[in-house]
Amino acid sequence: MKLSALHQSYLSRRSNSFRSSGPLDSSSDGGYKSPAAVFWIILHCLCCLISLVLGFRFSRLVFFLLFSTSSSNLYTPPFRSAVELAKTLDVHSVLSTNSVANNFRLPFPNKTASNSRVVVGRHGIRIRPWPHPDPVEVMKAHRILERVQKEQRLQFGVKDPRTIIAVTPTYVRTFQALHLTGVMHSLMVVPYDLVWIVVEAGGVSNETASLIEKSGLKTIHVGINQRMPNSWDERHKLESIMRLHALRIVREKKLDGIVMFADDSNMHSMELFDEIQNVKWFGAVSVGILATSANIDESSDRKEEEENPRMPIQGPACNASNMLAGWHTFNTLPFAGKSAVNIDDRLTVLPRKLEWSGFVLNSRLLWKDGEDKPDWIKDIDMLDGDVESPLGLITDPSVVEPLGSCGRQVLLWWLRVEARADSKFPPRWIIDPPLDITVPSKRTPWPDTPPELPVKEKPEMGIQEPIVKHTTKTRTSRSKHRSKRKHETRTDTQVSTKHSEQN
Amino acid sequence: MRKCCFWGLLFIAFGFAWRVTAEHNPRTERISGSAGDVLEDDPVGKLKVYVYELPSKYNKKILQKDPRCLSHMFAAEIYMHRFLLSSPVRTLNPEEADWFYTPIYATCDLTPTGLPLPFKSPRMLRSAIQLISSSWPYWNRTEGADHFFVVPHDFGACFHYQEEKAIERGILPILRRATLVQTFGQQNHVCLKEGSITIPPYAPPQKMQARHIPPETPRSIFVYFRGLFYDVNNDPEGGYYARGARAAVWENFKNNPLFDISTDHPTTYYEDMQRSIFCLCPLGWAPWSPRLVEAVVFGCIPVIIADDIVLPFADAIPWEEIGVFVAEEDVPKLDTILTSIPPEVILRKQRLLANPYMKRAMLFPQPALPGDAFHQILNGLARKLPHKKSVYLKPGEKILNWTAGPVGDLKPW
Numbered sequence: 001m002k003l004s005a006l007h008q009s010y011l012s013r014r015s016n017s018f019r020s021s022g023p024l025d026s027s028s029d030g031g032y033k034s035p036a037a038v039f040w041i042i043l044h045c046l047c048c049l050i051s052l053v054l055g056f057r058f059s060r061l062v063f064f065l066l067f068s069t070s071s072s073n074l075y076t077p078p079f080r081s082a083v084e085l086a087k088t089l090d091v092h093s094v095l096s097t098n099s100v101a102n103n104f105r106l107p108f109p110n111k112t113a114s115n116s117r118v119v120v121g122r123h124g125i126r127i128r129p130w131p132h133p134d135p136v137e138v139m140k141a142h143r144i145l146e147r148v149q150k151e152q153r154l155q156f157g158v159k160d161p162r163t164i165i166a167v168t169p170t171y172v173r174t175f176q177a178l179h180l181t182g183v184m185h186s187l188m189v190v191p192y193d194l195v196w197i198v199v200e201a202g203g204v205s206n207e208t209a210s211l212i213e214k215s216g217l218k219t220i221h222v223g224i225n226q227r228m229p230n231s232w233d234e235r236h237k238l239e240s241i242m243r244l245h246a247l248r249i250v251r252e253k254k255l256d257g258i259v260m261f262a263d264d265s266n267m268h269s270m271e272l273f274d275e276i277q278n279v280k281w282f283g284a285v286s287v288g289i290l291a292t293s294a295n296i297d298e299s300s301d302r303k304e305e306e307e308n309p310r311m312p313i314q315g316p317a318c319n320a321s322n323m324l325a326g327w328h329t330f331n332t333l334p335f336a337g338k339s340a341v342n343i344d345d346r347l348t349v350l351p352r353k354l355e356w357s358g359f360v361l362n363s364r365l366l367w368k369d370g371e372d373k374p375d376w377i378k379d380i381d382m383l384d385g386d387v388e389s390p391l392g393l394i395t396d397p398s399v400v401e402p403l404g405s406c407g408r409q410v411l412l413w414w415l416r417v418e419a420r421a422d423s424k425f426p427p428r429w430i431i432d433p434p435l436d437i438t439v440p441s442k443r444t445p446w447p448d449t450p451p452e453l454p455v456k457e458k459p460e461m462g463i464q465e466p467i468v469k470h471t472t473k474t475r476t477s478r479s480k481h482r483s484k485r486k487h488e489t490r491t492d493t494q495v496s497t498k499h500s501e502q503n
Numbered sequence: 504m505r506k507c508c509f510w511g512l513l514f515i516a517f518g519f520a521w522r523v524t525a526e527h528n529p530r531t532e533r534i535s536g537s538a539g540d541v542l543e544d545d546p547v548g549k550l551k552v553y554v555y556e557l558p559s560k561y562n563k564k565i566l567q568k569d570p571r572c573l574s575h576m577f578a579a580e581i582y583m584h585r586f587l588l589s590s591p592v593r594t595l596n597p598e599e600a601d602w603f604y605t606p607i608y609a610t611c612d613l614t615p616t617g618l619p620l621p622f623k624s625p626r627m628l629r630s631a632i633q634l635i636s637s638s639w640p641y642w643n644r645t646e647g648a649d650h651f652f653v654v655p656h657d658f659g660a661c662f663h664y665q666e667e668k669a670i671e672r673g674i675l676p677i678l679r680r681a682t683l684v685q686t687f688g689q690q691n692h693v694c695l696k697e698g699s700i701t702i703p704p705y706a707p708p709q710k711m712q713a714r715h716i717p718p719e720t721p722r723s724i725f726v727y728f729r730g731l732f733y734d735v736n737n738d739p740e741g742g743y744y745a746r747g748a749r750a751a752v753w754e755n756f757k758n759n760p761l762f763d764i765s766t767d768h769p770t771t772y773y774e775d776m777q778r779s780i781f782c783l784c785p786l787g788w789a790p791w792s793p794r795l796v797e798a799v800v801f802g803c804i805p806v807i808i809a810d811d812i813v814l815p816f817a818d819a820i821p822w823e824e825i826g827v828f829v830a831e832e833d834v835p836k837l838d839t840i841l842t843s844i845p846p847e848v849i850l851r852k853q854r855l856l857a858n859p860y861m862k863r864a865m866l867f868p869q870p871a872l873p874g875d876a877f878h879q880i881l882n883g884l885a886r887k888l889p890h891k892k893s894v895y896l897k898p899g900e901k902i903l904n905w906t907a908g909p910v911g912d913l914k915p916w
Contacts, residue, residue, distance in 0.1 A: 118689065118810045120666045123747040128835035131755040140842040141725050141761050147846040148780055148853070149721040155530050156719035 153191065158277040163193040163257030165250060165363055169242035170208060170264045171201040171228040174419040177211060177429055179265040184215045186268045192277070194218065195255060196262075199242040201228040210428050220249060230342050230421055236352055239263075240387050243356055247380050251366045259363050261356040265415050272411035275404050276360045281374060282394060283401040286315030287358040288413040289330050291348050313410060314351065315358055316402035324402050329353050342421070349416040352388060357414060359390040360403070374399070532854040541819045542860055543874060546881035547591045550888055553600035554587050555635050557607065561627070565611045576793050577610040577619055578705040579686070579876075580653040582867045584608075586877045602682075602884050603641055603650040607631045610656055621662040625675050625908070626916040628652070632677055646903050647681040648894040651884060654678075655704065657789040659685035661694040664788065669694055676907035682887065684880055686791050688813025695813060700883040702876060703815040706796040708868045714773040725761040726841065727779035727803065728752070729772055730794075731787070732764075748808050749785050751834040759838060776801040780849065781827070781841055785809065796865045799825075802856050804849065806841070808834060816864065816879050818886070825855050 166187055170180055187194055196219045200208050204223035212219050224245055229235055243261060250259060258276055262268060276283065289312045312330050319325040330351050332339070340347040365377045376396040383393070391397055404411050426432075562584065566572055573581060584606040587593055594600050609624040636642035642650065654660045660678050661669035670693050674683075679696075687694055688701035695701075732753035734744040741750040756762040764783070769775065776782055782798040786809035795814070798805040805826040807814070814822045822828075829840055855861060863874045871877050896902070906913065 118692075118746075120670065122742040123831075125741050125747040125750040125754060126832065126835050127751065127754045131758065131835070133759040133761065133838065137838050137842040138761060141838075144842065144844075144846055144849060145723065145725060145780065148849065149723070151850055151853075152719060152721055156717075 158274060161192045161277055163195060163255070164190060164273060164276070165195045165197065165255055165257045165259045166262040167197045167199070167243055167246040167259060168262050168264050169199045169201070169239045169246075172205050172207045173228075174423045174425045175417065176208070176264070177425075180208070180211050182267065183262050183264050184212065184217075186270075187217060187262065188215055189270065190273045192273060193257070195220065195257065197222070197246045197249060199224065199246050201226060201238060201242060207428060220253075222246075222249065232340060232343065232349060232416075235343065240356070244380060244383065244387060247366055250363050251368060251380065254367060255363050257363050258360055259366070260360045263355075263357050263414070265417060266357050267413040267415065269411050271409070272404075275409070275411060278403060279360050279362060279401055281362050281365060281401070282377075282390075282399060283360045283403045284316045284407070285358055285360070285403045285412065286313050286328070286407045286410045287355055288313055288410040289351055289355075290413050290415040291330070291335070291350060314355055314414070315404075315410075316400065316407040318402055318406040322402075322406045324398060324400055327354060328407070343418045351414055351416075354389040354391060355414055356390060357412060359400075361390065361393075530854065531857040531859070532851065533858060533860075541882065541886075542816075542864055542879070544878075544882045544885075545873065546878055546885050549885040550592055550601045550881065551594040551599055552587055552590075552592050552602045552604055552881075552884075553594055553597040553641075554584075554604050554606060555639065557605065557631060557634065561607045561631055565608045569611060569613050571613055571617055572608065572611040574707060575613075575617060575619075576704040576706070577655045577686075579655045579702060579867060580608055580610065582705065582869065583653050583684075583877065583880070585869070586867075586871050590871070590877075590881075592881060597639065597641060600641075601649065601888055601890070605631055605635060605650065605652055607652070609654065609662075618664075619656065621656055621664060622911075623916065624656070624662045625912040626914055628675060629677060629912065630916040644896065645680070645890075645894050646896055646901070647678065649890055651682040651684055651700075652678060653684045653702075655686045655702070657687065658694040659683060659687040659699070666788070672909065675912075677903055677905060679903060682884070684883075686815070687789060688815075688817070689790055689809075690811040690813055692811075698887065700880060701813050701815045701817060702880060703796045703865045704791060704793045705867055706793045706800070706865075708866045711773060711797065711800050711866075716774050716777050720778060722778055722780050724763045724775065724779035726756075726763065726781045726783060726806070726837075727775060728762070728764040728783035728785075729767060729769070729775075731766055734788075744788065745786050746810075746831055748831045748834055749787070751831075752783065752785060752808070752837065755835045756838065761838065773797070773801065776803050779803045780853075781806050783808065784826075786812070799856060799865045800862050802853060804852050804856065806837075808837075815876075816883065819879060819882065820861070820864065825852055825861070827852075 166183075168180075168183060170176060187196060194217055196212075196215070196217050198208065198212055198219060198221045200221065200223045202223065203225060204221055209221060212221060222245070224242060226238060226241075228238060247259070249255075258279060260272075260276055272285065275285065291312070313328050314330055315328055316324050317326045317328050330353070332350050335348050335350055339350045365373060366380060367373070376394050376399055378393055378395060380393065387393060391400075394400075562581075566581065572578060584604075587604055587606075597603070607627060609627055610619040610621075612620045612623055614620060632642065632647070652660070654662075656662060657664045658666065658669035660674045660683050661672050662675065663669040663672055673693050674696055683696065683699040684702055685695075685699055686702055686704045688699075689695055730749070731744070732749045733739065733741050738744040741747060744750070752762075752764065756764060763775070763779070776797060780803065782794065782801075782803035782805055784792060784794045784798060784805045784807050786792075790809040790812040795805050795807070806829060807822075807826050808829050808831060810831050814820070814826075827841070827844065829837060833840060860874050863872060864876060864879050867876050
């Protein structure tokens with residue numbers, strides 16, 4: 001009796017399966033066999049032959065059913081012939097299982113009488129009539145999962161999470177929808193309470209308002225009257241002013257929580273929001289700088305690889321004892337003279353020395369009359385003009401707490417990508433009125449003919465013929481795709497096809 | 504004066520009680536009541552065990568022949584021996600011993616693929632008992648009633664892996680009076696005799712410790728199971744293996760995204776268990792499996808699908824409060840059953856499972872720790888003391904029949 005090695009190696013881990021026991025089986029008494037046992041063996045061989053012919057297992061149990069009264073004591077388990085059965089296993093499957101075993105119970109009466117209601121032997125495999133998930137139960141399960149995860153967060157996550165106050169300066173432009181939607185979706189997933197302060201250059205606009213109201217978050221949308229200038233330098237300066245404006249709002253409304261700067265084109269990870277909960281007064285995280293290098297020629301590419309082998313990171317630098325020792329800033333030398341000046345320059349956009357987004361502060365620092373406010377924070381009402389980075393808000397840079405295992409974890413990425421200054425986009429990204437038809441669809445369900453377009457006769461028809469034949473046969477309405485190619489005109493009763501210009 | 508004293512005492516008592524409850528960790532829950540106390544019992548001082556000195560052909564030589572015995576799920580017998588040799592409950596004076604232990608590794612006869620062959624075990628045990636009954640007087644004194652044996656085989660001391668054959672053989676006749684420490688447990692079954700101690704199968708503690716993931720990783724899998732549903736080699740149609748229960752689980756829930764069940768064997772098996780809320784522990788050819796131990800260690804609520812099973816240390820651990828029991832006939836309704844458990848009950852079960860004493864009671868760590876499975880076995884033995892007077896036989900009285908059992912068992916080993 002051989003058992004396949006493959007199965008065995010798996011089985012040996014988990015289940016108890018049968019091992020080759022032939023001559024070692026001390027419990028098998030060799031010797032006489034009763035006539036009924038012989039009869040069963042002959043029947044078994046017959047069934048095996050039938051199975052070989054038929055191609056699926058023809059079970060002896062059918063006979064057992066028919067002659068069910070006799071010989072229950074001599075019922076030999078079917079395992080001895082596992083190898084013979086293995087030959088006929090091909091179409092084995094669920095089919096035979098279902099047909100033979102479904103809703104069918106055949107208990108094996110034990111020789112030794114036991115009061116157990118659990119019997120050894122073949123049992124039916126119970127399958128309910130519709131073995132598919134029930135949506136109500138799936139919802140219940142999801143609620144259980146949510147509750148368990150909430151409990152896990154309570155036990156192992158941050159204790160007493162504070163509200164997050166996210167400050168985002170923005171203005172209306174083509175890429176605003178792209179960037180702002182990204183930030184909005186990140187903030188919607190944050191598991192803590194959130195207040196989103198959106199400061200808009202050029203005044204409060206409906207465009208931004210309509211984007212923000214879909215978030216469902218608590219938002220404060222303010223505008224400042226200056227328009228966003230076109231050069232990056234000026235833009236950075238105006239953004240700083242906008243952020244200070246937001247901080248003044250935090251002070252006025254006495255918002256309590258952790259202020260973080262979520263620039264609208266940045267990318268935030270969820271771990272960032274968990275990590276900043278650990279800040280006490282003023283913290284810094286590492287920001288990965290994704291400086292887009294649009295137009296770099298070969299030589300500078302290689303040079304850059306030598307000098308900046310890793311992705312540039314701005315953030316706190318620690319010494320061996322995990323104390324703040326200094327700052328990593330972005331190395332702008334390789335880009336000297338080759339950086340973008342205006343927003344639509346197709347050159348690398350450089351960040352400033354230290355970006356605002358890499359810093360977080362406790363909102364109580366901004367309050368007028370905080371009880372235990374440290375003395376190294378400047379009063380923001382006293383500041384005017386441009387503060388290049390939040391370090392300008394404090395007098396002593398050594399009090400900054402490095403977060404994210406001392407700056408080793410990069411928790412957010414800085415990116416500046418903008419469209420051309422003169423690019424237009426439909427207001428609120430709703431196409432109204434509908435655009436002109438540039439290319440008509442080939443097959444429309446309506447019998448009206450689509451508008452005529454000027455066509456040019458194309459000389460090469462031969463190649464296109466087989467394609468056309470195929471399309472008319474299949475009669476699919478994938479004509480928009482097909483219409484880009486050259487077609488023959490065909491007159492159908494229902495549908496007319498046209499030449500269309502390949503653009 | 505007296506009134507002042509009384510109020511002072513009351514205040515102190517109140518303060519003490521308040522402090523004690525304040526220290527109660529909200530993350531884990533102690534199984535309160537008699538069961539929980541029993542789990543934390545210390546057996547040292549409550550019993551004395553004498554370990555027979557058998558020739559090494561019964562233990563060390565077998566292990567040398569096949570060192571795989573140290574890591575498979577039947578390894579409890581080996582580790583129990585090692586634990587007892589250096590335990591404070593061991594006594595070198597057999598006169599004062601309450602229990603006698605015979606160090607014999609009966610499951611260590613392995614096939615090339617690592618499964619134990621039980622065919623020589625009865626003969627081995629017979630030979631060992633003949634040795635101890637002739638070299639020491641303690642066996643004949645009670646005919647083994649104050650001796651215990653560790654038999655972690657599939658069906659305990661019935662010494663066969665196939666249930667019908669095991670039932671036919673019954674418990675080895677010469678062990679009829681001894682206490683059996685076994686992994687198999689099923690109510691009203693021939694192979695579980697009254698007074699046996701059920702233990703968990705061996706699961707390697709270091710391997711499991713090494714694979715812990717941070718506890719804040721959210722549990723996102725609802726039901727998890729990895730293993731066979733159909734034993735294609737031995738029972739291709741289904742219906743015999745696991746009494747059709749595993750096949751029923753597959754057929755009913757293979758399309759259900761809440762059930763992460765398959766026969767794959769992923770490398771992240773332990774990590775996945777820690778990300779699941781429920782872990783299925785259905786029966787296989789025998790009702791017990793190491794899955795229960797793994798589920799408890801990884802904090803996954805065990806869903807036990809095995810009718811009439813007797814779980815390890817059932818008198819010390821309130822399994823009803825920790826796991827979910829589903830009758831085999833209710834398997835098609837498993838999703839309804841599991842989703843209708845109220846979340847508070849689930850959270851309570853998770854808290855009970857998070858109790859480190861609970862996890863420790865299922866493991867066989869080396870070196871032994873207080874409250875681990877070794878100690879639970881000793882607690883179980885201690886609870887059976889003192890022996891009844893009827894255990895000691897009168898001179899000339901003989902109860903055991905040494906020639907009972909199949910002829911093959913009587914051959915010398």
